[in-house]
Amino acid sequence: MSLFWFVIRQLAEIEEQMATSKKVITREEWEKRLNDVKIRKEDMNKLVMNFLVTEGYVEAAENFQMESGTEPYIDLATITDRMAVKKAVQSGNVEDAIEKVNDLNPEILDTNPLLFFHLQQQRLIELIRNGKIEEALEFAQEELAPRGEENQSFLEELERTVSLLAFEDVSNCPVGELLDISQRLKTASEVNAAILTSQSHEKDPKLPSLLKMLIWAQNQLDEKAAYPRINDLSNATLEDPTV
Structure with a gap:
């Protein structure tokens, strides 16, 4: 800084x-x-703590608190629940992630249709990844298509995702990146940011911005x-x- x-x-x-x-x-x-x-060492320590807390490194935050005397600006116990949601998305267990979000605060998904759509889109991606084609088509038709009718951008994302089914070899698919782990990480980060916002905390750490x-x-x-x-x-x- x-x-x-x-x-x-x-x-x-x-x-x-x-x-x-x-x-x-x-x-x-x-x-x-x-x-x-x-620059004060205390300010640098706060910058480090901000990164650890926002990104969910609970153990590291606890150790840093003991070593530096820097108090976290949130209850570290709340990080564990947030990281459980993030880990569920990163491992492809989206249904579990949705349940955990609703346990934390049902209003997070009720008031954020874009986030809910992205989670449902990730569920569809996981069905396709696991070769559950019939289930994927049924899920897309029943859960995602109605949302696509209400929002053009949702419809375009749905069409991109469903196009994965047209390719036996996803390496030749123009939207094959949807099956990359990076897509899971992107969705997980979006959920993490939404939870932080719902808790009136900053959704992004300061260090990368600096x-x-x-x-x-x-x-x-x-x-x-x-x-x-x-x-x-x-x-x-x-x-x-x-x-």
């Missing part, structure tokens, strides 16, 4: 001093300026200067500037 604001500040300074050629900032100068940026902002700031600065850039975000390694 401090690095992001540091990059923004450097960008502002360089724009004021900009000539016809790029400004070159050495590693020594960059690190000196970076060290001058002060990293995106850092990438944007670096891209802006690239046009103005050569400086020690971070390309490997996982290690936050500064690379020597290239002129």
Whole structure:
């Protein structure tokens, strides 16, 4: 977070001093300026806790709480129920996930038709994945088709999903990605966000957003200067500037 604001500040300074050629900032100068940026350790700890809580890493959040003294902003016990829903979707057990959501708060699905449709769509995908063709067609006709009649986007998604049945080899299917694990993860994330929202919590962790902002700031600065850039975000390694 401090690095992001540091990059923004450097960008502002360089724009004021900009000539016809790029400004070159050495590693020594960059690190000196970076060290001058002060940020409280408590704020960094809160950022970490926010990520652990939002993504549902209960054990890690508990350990981090003991080690850092950072209090989570929600009851960690509530994370367990939320993660049970997420795990059910990720494992393809959508019916169980729907039951668990309704046990937590029936209004989540009652007030979110898009989420409910996506869960039902995922149920259809799982039936197709398991080769239950007749059951899949019956489910699509009885549960999803009526919703498609009321919403054009739902109908288009339903048609995409049903088109999986037309291909024996899904590797040649233009919508074969629906059978990828990534589709389960996408639906699980949507459910996770809806539960968090229903509990009046942020649905997205702050850390990924800050990293995106850092990438944007670096891209802006690239046009103005050569400086020690971070390309490997996982290690936050500064690379020597290239002129």
